[in-house]
Amino acid sequence: MFEALPEHFLHNATVRETDMNQNITLNPPAAVDRDLATGAPFIVRGKLVDARDVNHKSRDLGMEFVTPRIDLDALIAPRTEPGPLFDVKLDEILDFLAATGDAMKCDASGYLAECVDKIALTNVLPRQQIQFQMSMAADYLHKERLREYADQNLGDARLLDEWVPRIDSTGRKSFTRAFPPRLVHVLPGNAPVSAVQSIALAAMVKAVNLFKMGSSDPFMTVAILRTMMDVDPDHPVLRSMSAVYWRGGDERIEQAIYRPQYFDKIVAWGGGDAISNVIKYLMPGLQLVSFDPKTSISMIGVEAFESDAVMDQVAEYAANDVSMGNQEPCVSSRVLFVEGERKQIDSFCDRLKDKLVERSALLGKAPPLPRDMAEEIEALGMIGDEFGVWGVPDGNGMVVLSDIPADFHPIRKTANVVPVRSLGDALKYVNVATQTVGVYPSQRMADLRDGLASGGAQRVVRLGDAGGQSIGAPHDAMYIMHRFVHWIVNEDGFDPNFHR
Incomplete structure (x- = not known):
């Protein structure tokens, strides 16, 4: 009762x-x-x-x-x-x-x-x-x-x-x-x-x-x-x-x-x-x-364009992070900040779209994008050169390029690519709602992680490894079991045998 x-x-x-x-x-x-x-x-x-x-x-x-x-x-x-x-x-x-x-x-x-x-x-x-x-x-x-x-x-x-x-x-x-x-x-x-x-x-x-x-x-x-x-x-x-x-x-x-x-x-x-x-x-x-x-992001350095083979591999890594859980979980990447020339980034967007479609064939097709989101993306593609759209909003995977992060919330294998002059320029978009940040190349994580943490991000990983997790690592900036329990202390005065 x-x-x-x-x-x-x-x-x-x-x-x-x-x-x-x-x-x-x-x-x-x-x-x-x-x-x-x-x-x-x-x-x-x-x-x-x-x-x-x-x-x-x-x-x-x-x-x-x-x-x-x-x-x-x-x-x-x-x-x-x-x-x-x-x-x-x-x-x-x-x-x-x-x-x-x-x-x-x-x-x-x-x-x-x-x-x-x-x-x-x-x-x-x-x-x-x-x-x-x-x-x-x-x-x-x-x-x-x-x-x-x-x-x-x-x-x-x-x-x-x-x-x-x-x-x-x-x-x-x-x-x-x-x-x-x-x-x-x-x-x-x-x-x-x-x-x-x-x-x-x-x-x-x-x-x-x-x-x-x-x-x-x-x-x-x-x-x-x-x-x-x-x-x-x-x-x-x-x-x-x-x-x-x-x-x-x-x-x-x-x-x-x-x-x-x-x-x-x-x-x-x-x-x-x-x-x-x-x-x-x-x-x-x-x-x-x-x-x-939370929202997760990717940060991709100009090193991704060293060769076609490298760009293809980076697009594969990025597609893994975007399509994870059909982009439902917070850990799935939604906005990808990419260094490079516009022609290079356009080529990357095309590769990324292909990789997302390939992942869809393996993981299963999602429902089409909501009509209002699909219409907004179509309108963006018609505005000007600062925008670009690769693919169709059918749930199989698409890429939307914009000069700043799009207003809509990317879902169902939709990647929003944002060109930046340097990855440091992307730090201004990081906030307390930023969960996981996938970085390529991994050598640049050490230079970025303090700035990411200061902005509010909670986890930094290699690009393509957003779905991995170290056993017992913090989640959402906390140790979960530590937060669950009641911490009780029984204090018992001084130990008479204690010597400084």
Whole structure:
């Protein structure tokens, strides 16, 4: 049952007391045949809920799916109830995650294959990329790499299991622990593979977790958790997890859930509207770990034009970064700043277009560009010599050249190339929304990285390697596990045996 709301939080909550102890239907039933709509079951505290009560439509494609009702009393664990993982050792958690990864590779129950079929109906990603992300998800659950991730994020993974002692330079004793939190995860819909990372990191910090799935992918989190059920249906990792869907911005749900007596932090991925929606619920005791909307770029030096062979290879690298995840993830490059003469850059744009089309044949064709964006690009191509367009807006890949970054947001394998006299001139376009910067040649990263960091960029890589990641490296300028946990210290005075 829901706990009483502390008096000092009452001014932040407008939900009626009668709303707090009832099942809530997220939106009125639409005129949809529930037997024909795609089913999206929930996991509630480790148990499958497979009802067909409430109809929804996916954000991008408008495809129908049907979910259970949300039962708030079943979903929310009071703070007086310890989390299932609070006293479980990290080693046991890692063993279970690795066993889940093995089970995902076999997919004996077919949950993941079914999940691919369903996501293909609701998500703009081509089916080939959904399948690729599913295989990536299974490989992510690797015991040694996950432990390395924890050590890199926390400095010492023992902090998750025990009170680690320390004596400072004055002789003062203390014990520190990374204590398990209670987290709401607002998952993105544009990268299904993010579900497995969220599940793994949440398990490693021993959190109590509620995953809010997106309408573009209300399936993958549950498919992974159902695979966990095959491994051990009563494991504490599974019992610490719930995965449900509600329409973002539904205040009747969010005012009841986003409260500090139930959760410590909201971990939010998504666009500006999604983050802004979450921010309005923050209050003392309820923090935000935000993966804000970001844009990634490429910086290509004049060295790319040393020969046709080099330019061809650079275009291949750039196409890899642009087309990744069908340009849905933040890490996908959208604006490419290129040094060189106009004739050279025109040749590069033509090569890049060809490489994007080749990548489309391998990765799957995206839907055509939105009509308003396609019309804006067509108009740009007619303005003057400072603009150029290669390809057509059919989702197979195109390149738009402009003298400054275009006003539109490039999507679906659309590369915006901007000529610059020097790569240093591109630094003025870098800001806090710049996530990954791919640089060619790699030798120039050292000269650029301080300026990029000063402008707000968070990650600098070789061109073509935007999709790689060092194990445990910062993401969006933070160590994720470090932000998830509660850092608790037990101070114990002075050590009588201490000598300066």
